[in-house]
Amino acid sequence: MPLSTLIQRSSQPSPSLSEAQAHALLRAHYDLEGSLQSLGSQQDLNFRVDSGHARYVLKVCHGSYAEVELQAQHAALAYLGEQGLPVPVVRPARNGSALLALDSEGQPLRVRLLDYIEGQPLTRLKHLPARLMAELGALCARVDQALADFDHPGLERTLQWDPRHAQALIAHLLPVLRDETRREQVARVASEAGQILATLVDQLPTQAVHLDITDDNVVWSRDVQRQWQLQGVIDFGDLLRTWRIADLSVTCAALLHHAEGDPLRILPAVSAYQAVNPLSDAELRALWPLVRMRAAVLVLSSEQQLAVDPDNQYTRDNIAHEWQIFDTANAVPAALMEAAIVQAAGRQLPPVQLSGCAPLLPELAGQAVTRVDLGVLSPHCEAGNWEQAGFDQAVLAAQLGAACSLHGQYRLSQTHIDRPDEPATCALGVELKVPAGSVVQAPQDGIWQRTGEGRGRLRTADWSLWLKGLEDTPADGQAVTQGQTLGTACGFLSVQLCRDHALQPPFFANPSAADAWLALCPSPQPLLGFACDAEPLPDAQALLARRDASFARSQKHYYAQPPHIERGWRNYLIDMHGRSYLDMLNNVAVLGHGHPRMAAESARQWSLLNTNSRFHYAAIAEFSERLLAMAPPGFDRVFLVNSGTEANDLAIRLAWAYSGGRDLLSVLEAYHGWSVATDAISTSIADNPQALETRPDWVHPVEAPNTFRGRYRGPDSAGDYLRDVDAKLADLDARGRQLAGMICEPVYGNAGGISLPAGYLRDAYAKVRARGGVCIADEVQVGYGRLGEYFWGFEEQGVVPDIITMAKGMGNGQPLGAVITRREVAEALEAEGYFFSSAGGSPVSCRIGLAVLDVMHDEGLWQNTREVGAYFKARLQALVDKHPLAGAAHGSGFYLGLELVRDSDTLEPASEETMTLCNRLRDLGIFMQPTGDYLNILKIKPPMCTTRASVDYFVDCVDRILAEGL
Known part of the structure; x- marks a missing residue:
């Protein structure tokens, strides 16, 4: 088909067919009645037909479409269906034909009817997870693999979306863009991509491809877990024979709409495709130029279509997101995307040749150069000092003699907080502290290009060397020979290699792009003559596998693929790549992470003494006194333990000893610990799915006074919930059983911090005490000031318990818990023997506990x-x-x-x-x-x-x- 016909096709408006005409067509040719819904298309008409017992798609296109092209689509659908791929079935008309040639008011049309695949496309899904991107890539690979041997005369067609015609189509349609800046952008993209493709076209295999496996043309539905599951592939209107890699380029271009401005987000689709249907090196290199070409064709075609069919709402709705695709396709250097695509396919760029180079700093030859660790675990980093401006340079300056930072290291100083984007932490170059006046010489022949005061690059035949911190440099554009002086160092010198002359690389890269950037910016170590490469980070997946192989798996970790966290500061946790995560769930670290007072107190006391509480030392008395000072009047005895579980377990023993009974009331949906006794009183099925079936007979759960979703709702529902307390107590009374007590979180912690209905604990405590039982307030999660308005949770209810248990934030991460009670309750335990917790109340724990209280006060x-x-x-x-x-x-x-x-x-x-x-x-x-x-x-x-x-x-x-x- 000549270019003129191609252009004519790209400029056609959609066919004209009213709903009434469509209904008449369905009745006459398919014996179908039903409601119609327009599905939208750029140049065709698509109606969903709901006939009551089944659903179909009525597809109407211009009569100019060759019959053989549409027959090829039908043949491909049958072929793919036989291979188990989820595609629609073509339904014949009453005359047995799968394709009808009709005339509507002088308008030649071609009509087909296909099964409707239930589900929805993901086009308007605002966030597309990496899993779905990978599934689209794998689907594209499966379809291509299946079509590899498919042949049909209708595949030989000229189509505006065929990338082999992209440059001609772009050149023709460029004038449709009235915005000069946009027109120049599109022209530049076409030129750059075309130059790369020109060197590869002879190496690109061809075959039948779908050419439109996009978020628009793949149908999904949610399963019972609300996860998206693939239902089918639709719209084979672009089926033809062209380069195989073109199919993946179309899929990747469509995914850019969901990439949130970062084109590297589409890489899971490339990896998934490669795993199913491996691509050649030439195809991998061609992929990104084809994506950029596709983006250019998309915006131009839509602009052209609107010019000839201004009422086409489908096209009008798509223009904004097609420009988004175009902008995202050009948001990063093309060389970076090529490197990232190659790596996503499991391959690497060839190494940069640096053999035979002269040393960059000849005066440092043979001298010791200190390697300075500026990474996440650097000993130079403490108490947030990395947040200070110029921190890295200050650490380098403090070294004796020559010193260097490390290439490829993720630097803590480059982190940022309370932002959604990854911080650029990976160093793509090296910073050096060298004697002022040190000679810097050209490692190879090249051209010196000045880029600013004291900075520039040496452009050699194969790579560029970017330098900053020089004096007396050559003139801009001057040719220099190997060994020729480029200048003298000012004391600090920044050195960075780049294999692509078209790039001025950043000095830092974000972690997700780091591997690709490091391929473009290799280590300058061969030019420096001394070690400057960072040690590779531990393999997080291998470490997780080691954990799973040795650590009991009932001890779960957050997230299926958790970040590798080794540092914290204030209310942030920092992974090994230097990304700071806002910690919104850590109720143990009340003071925040990495608090210097905690480090100092711990180190000081460890250097003096740490032993068990049967020895005599001041800290245990001081800490006990501080705890009693915060308790209500009448509380005068403290037990120190290691955890909330131990505190609650001890509270149960105290209740048993003091009351002489065994039976305890606990509240449904609560969690109190993991020991045998505390697990017995824990009824949260989220923590233990068998919680309600495994209670021993001494535990009597009462209805959860959940004022939001419980049986009785609202703040005035205490009386309704207390009826269940009365029922349980009446049953114990009838059986002559002595009540030991009741344990309850004063605020319903495990259910999200729901306040109990007003008066609930007041009346419940009175009923328990009337039967000789004790009232235990589990303050492990909700106490110690965390509620803001109240220091203790029971204060909100206006009650005073008999026993207070606490832990969590008491030690800011140090194992520390406590039970506070009255003397008569505490001494009841002595009849059963003495109590002892080996590490509970140790000197280190007590000093840390005191420091937590001090910091809480001092820092407000x-x-x-x-x-x-x-x-x-x-x-x-x-x-x-x-x-x-x-x-x-x-x-x-x-x-x-x-x-x-x-x-x-x-x-x-x-x-x-x-x-x-x-x-x-x-x-x-x-x-x-x-x-x-x-x-x-x-x-x-x-x-x-x-x-x-x-x-x-x-x-x-x-x-x-x-x-x-x-």
């Missing part, structure tokens, strides 16, 4: 929790008012929960959506996990040093994700 953390926590709760409530999925905001201070529901009336838990939200938050640099029996509540328990800025970032991200849709 309780006040911060109260003020910022109130702001936090208000922002969460605004989400509830805005998003139907956000059902309720629970809690106070820094013990909060956002409960997700699918229906505001039935309160159906949105469990799968909550997990998806948590995983998406992790992508944005936030750690969050679900809680509650249905795992549908965000478990918001951040360190008490959390700032308003961090709160805003967290809530804004949740808002964004809810708006994207789950």
